[in-house]
Amino acid sequence: MKFNYKLQRLCGAYYGNPTTTDSYGSDGRGSGSNLLYTSNGNTLISAVSNRIQILELHSHTVRTLPVEGRSNIRCMALSPNDTILLAVDVQNYAMLVNIVRGVVLHRFKFKRKVRMASFSPCGKYIAVTHGKHIQIWLAPNHLRKEFAPLILHRTYTGQSSDVTRLEWSEDSSVIMAASRDCTARIWTVHTTYNYQPVTLSGHKTPIMAAFFAYAETGNAGTISSGNRRSRRKIDSCYTVSEDGALVTWKAQQLNSGDSKSETNEDIDLPPSADFDAQVNEAVDFFSGGAASAPSFLSKKGGAGDDFPSQGHELAHCQWSYQTRHYFNQEGSSVVAIAYNDRSQLLAVGFSSGIFGIYEMPSVSNIHTLSVGSNQLIQSCVLNQTGEWLALGCPKSQQLLVWEWRSETYIIKQRGHAYGMRCMAYSPDGVVICTGGEDGKLKLWNASSGFCYVTMEQSHQAAITSVCFANSSVVLSASLDGSVKAHDLHRYRTFKTFTSPTPVQFLSLAVDPSGEIVTAGSMDPFHIYAWNLQTGKLLDVYTGHTGPVSQLAFQSHGGTLASASWDGTVKLWDLYKGNVPTESLQHNSDVVCVACRPDGKEVCTGTIRGLLSFWDVESGKLKFEIDGRRDIVGGRKFNDRMASNNNASSRYFTSVCYSADGTCVLAGGNSKYVCIYEVSQQILLKKFQVTFNRSLDGVLDELNSKNMTEFGAVDDHTDSGDETTYNALRIPGAKRGDDGSRSSKVEVLTMQVAFSSTGREWAAVSGEGLHVYSLDDDMIFDPISLTEAITPAAVEAKLEAKSYSTALRMAIHLNEVGLIRQVLEEVPYASISSVGKTVGPEQLERLMNVVAKAMETSPHIQYYLQWCLELLRTHGLYMDKHRSSFMRAFRAMHKTVQTRYDELKTICNENRYTLDFIEDQSRLTMSTEDVHA
CATH class of the missing domain: 1.25.40.190 (Actin-related protein 2/3 complex subunit 5)
Known part of the structure; x- marks a missing residue:
């Protein structure tokens, strides 16, 4: 059996950070990252927790890059050639990723909060918001690992509050930044003669986005054929504030006699030609030399280009207020903006879940739709053609791709609210069924990774267990006291099983024939059996003195194994009522049980971290595997002892056999999932589910500087003020504490399961559904390979x-x-x-x-x-x-x-065209027959 399993995809959520209990940050916005389209517009890049998802919109598939950030990703930037991805997490740690190969090229940390990052259109620079400042870095020009691939080019200042948005000009010579101080500021990337930074102020609330608008000009130069060629130059810009105000600013060209600043006429200046030569020489010197400077550094655009750069154009322009528009959305604020200059479309997302598409520059509304009540839209982006609009809602973990021309959804994915709890593979391994804390049932395509059916009204409480009766029927048990059977052909509930008295069901199992449904309850400690066809209650099995945690059927024989918190596993023969029940005694509470595929062996797990293997025929214990030291690891934020001394709280909560019965897969309240070989009783491989430090229990050792006499203090929370950036946020302290309370989600595995094919397995955690598979596409086969085979x-x-x-x-x-x-x-x-x-x-x-x-x-x-x-x-x-x-x-x-x-x-x-062609062919054939 092969064990080179790799994480193939992370299902359950395709946008947002399901690892945080609070959906909004300190600035009132969501906890999700921005969305990115590739240059062709057919691929969407989304961040989920600390991982990056690649969604192929044409083939309707998803894959997860084999890289992880230190914590939840806040923002991303993609190079123009779709090869390098920059991802920055909430702790301001960044990583450069080769998106083609899926490897990390470099990791580093910014010293201030980064809200947005953006590659220049030429691909030579990376601009990031660095608190109140803007930093521009020289981007790496190789796709290989280097010691220091990023070099700081320049830092821009002038804003009095955090910068929220960046915008590049088309030729990468000008950059504009919007800030929370209600102003926008425009700089040139390189030193430009006679240019002064421009500040645009006129809003009452923080500016959420700013965009350049271009005008076509055709009188800037000639080409060899003598025809005039057109170019685009900055004509105006738009700024949008949080209150829904859109202001248009016009760039007016000054006449040769005008001046933007007062000058002293008595100053003696050298002749114009000599003065311009000295200025250009000084510009080349401070910019690194004309030989190493980019093409837009000189007044001309480059060799053979007669167009001046946008920076030189703006040096002779004066910005003025032109028009003001308002988006009429009462009671909601603007939270996401996207603008496509080629199609002149503006997409605006509001905090109420409404998004609108407007045509610029008239700001006429084309479409207005709602993605759901009170669903804050964190991110929106238009593809290159402006046809597909992608929207992300972090609170519901919802990702939408909407084609506004045909008014249809390309993708509409939504995760489980409050987390995923249980899962099951279909008998053929094609479908994965998951149940969540929200009482909904979702069906996922195992090959594509997308959810294709969501049964909204499945249950009124959390779903605790799901299982397949056959390839077309799935059953679910819930804390609302019902077990329901769902038809996968019509996607509806056709049977509801209830108990004589209201109970809460914890476990569920179906016999191999798919006719008998059994469920274990929390209180009273009974097991109920129903007939799937008639829905009639067949029997109630009593004998446990604790909640029934899990049920499992043998592959043949009709024997049911039930695990309970009373420290026993009972074997019930459902077909022979006169056979006495056999009880397997344990020294502690039993939380999981699994039957080997041949039905001759049962594996149980207890809260002491032991895996016990029992012979079914004799009822005797064969051997035990102590897994406490295998899954130990991860110190929780409030733990008083180190992780290696806290093994008592680590145990397996889910176990399953492989298809051939030689190995068992076990996971529990730990960051590890273990695979054991049964006959040799050894640990074969251990998988760490996640390395996300936004979860609790990932680190084995906590930083000693955060340990105080009052407990551990989290210093990774962002501060809006630079003066308190390194201040520790002690609960109850006024400085650096806004009064909000949030807790980390603990890293653990609720359930694990092998696919029937044996080529993949899945685990349910706080982040979603982790699917691991064997990737044999790149395995080299040397059998029968000789030197002659070329x-x-x-x-x-x-x-x-x-x-x-x-x-x-x-x-x-x-x-x-x-x-x-x-x-x-x-x-x-x-x-x-x-x-x-x-x-x-x-x-x-x-x-x-x-x-x-x-x-x-x-x-x-x-x-x-x-x-x-x-x-x-x-x-x-x-x-x-x-x-x-x-x-x-x-x-x-x-x-x-x-x-x-x-x-x-x-x-x-x-x-109708095909019918016409068919009729014409028949007519031609009949005509030929007449002539013949």
Whole structure:
């Protein structure tokens, strides 16, 4: 069994920070990060907790980058070429990430609060808000690790309060900053002759965003053909304040005789030509030299460019107030702004959950919609074409991508309110069902990672357990005293099971036939059994003297194992009522139980951290595994002792067997999930669920400077005042304490489960659903690989029309492009014969390549034939070893279904055209028959 599991995706929330109990920061805004689109507009980047999610909007899939920040991410910035991502967390620690490879290039820390970061359009600079200041850094120009890849270029001052928003000009020569002091300020990136920084003031509340507006000009220069070419220069700018006021500022060109500042006419100046030469020489000196300066440093835009930079243009401009508009949203404030200059669209999000799209510069309203009552919109962003608007709501962990032209949602994802509590895999491993504290049931696609169904009115209280009766029926138990059965075809509840007296259900299990449903209660300590078809209560099993924490059925025989806090595990035979109940005694409370797939062994977990393995037939204890030292780790904020001395509070709360029964997966109230080998009784591997320091219990040792006689003090909370930045926030103190109270979410694992395929497992934690899988795409297969097998040899075999040999050699080389080339050169009539020569060891790899190639290939029928022949030839073998081929089969099935849906949509939209073509072809054929 392989154990190189890697985190594939984090489900449950695709925006916001579910690790914080308070949804709003010290500035009254949400706790989520900003959203980013890539340059093509088809990929959305979102931050969840301390991780980064990449959402592919066209293929409707999501993946999680294998990097983690120190704590919750506050802001992100993406380079123009989509290769480098800058992420800054709430503790102002930043990391540069190679987004293509998913590796961290550099980590460093800012000394002040960073609210926003932005790459320049040229990609050479990174601007960050640094408290009241702005810092511009030289961005790294390599995609490799360096000792100090960032070099500080310049720090800009002048604002009297924190800077909230940055805006670059198109040529990266001018930068504008909006501040909470109700002003916006404009600087040039490099020293520019005769330019003075401009301050725009006129708002009554803090400015949330500021944007440049451009005008087309076509008389700035010529090209070799003699035609005039146009350029865009800054014509005006917009500033939007928190109270919904939008002010337009106009940049007016001064005449040659005008001056922006008073000058003394009696001062003797050198001749104009000599004076300009001296000024340019001084500018080059203080900017690092003309050789090393960017193209916009000189008056011209660069070699062969006759256009002056935007900074030089603004040096001869005077800003003036032009117009003022108000967004009529009473009782709400502006919290998120996005502007697309190419399409001249302005998207505004309000604190009431309403967002509007306006056309500039007339500020005419195009659309106004609501994402939900009292759902504060933390972030909104428009893609490059201005067609897709992405919205993020941190309180509900909701992420929306809305296409405003067709008024449809591209993506609408929402996490569980108050956290996720339980989960279950479907029998085929395709669907994951989760239940949350909000009483809702969600179904997730295991291959794409998206939630496709949310059953809103499932329960009135928290869902404590879910399980699948079969691939189309899922059951859920809740603290509201009901067990419900849900139909996955019609997505509705068709059965509700209740007890004779009101109880709270803690556990749930269904027998292998899917006919008997059992649930354990908290008080009284009974187990109830119902018939799934009729909904009739069959029996009530008594005997426990404590809450029934978990139930598990054997794979055959009808034996039910129930774990209870009374320190016993009882084995019930539901089909034979006269058989006495067998009780397995423990020395402490039992919190979890699992049955081996063959039904001959039971694994139990107690609050002492022990995993006990029992023989079902004899009822005797086989052996025990002490896991206290394996899962110990992580000192909570209020713990009085170190983590290595606090092993008594660490134990397993969930355990499950692997598909072959050789290993067990165990997780509990710790940051670790452990995999044990049963026969050898050894720990095989230990996974740490998260490294997020915003959670409680992640660090093994706390900083000694924060330990006082009154307890630990958290010094990571942001301060709005620079003078108290390093001040410790002691509870009850007036200085540095705004009176708010918030607590950290503890890191723990509520439930773990293996997929039926054995290629992935999932764990439910405070951050959501962590899905770990085996990624074999990059595994090199050296079997039967000799020096003669090379890409040149494969091409030679293709020229000789030895397609079978070429395909096997390409699969051994494990290069996707080469395998695809061989596949597409195989004649259509030879697909069947070539497919039969593929061995079982190469079949899974070939299926993955076919599925991946079919996603983008226009040869749909050709690849459909490949899929058909592979299933016809190797279908029986795949059915016998379905656990090994389930992942590849799901990928192939998903691709075929996606292409089918695309063709179906196109044909439905062009139905009448297709009917006309068909009628014309029939008419042509009948005409030819008449002439014949």
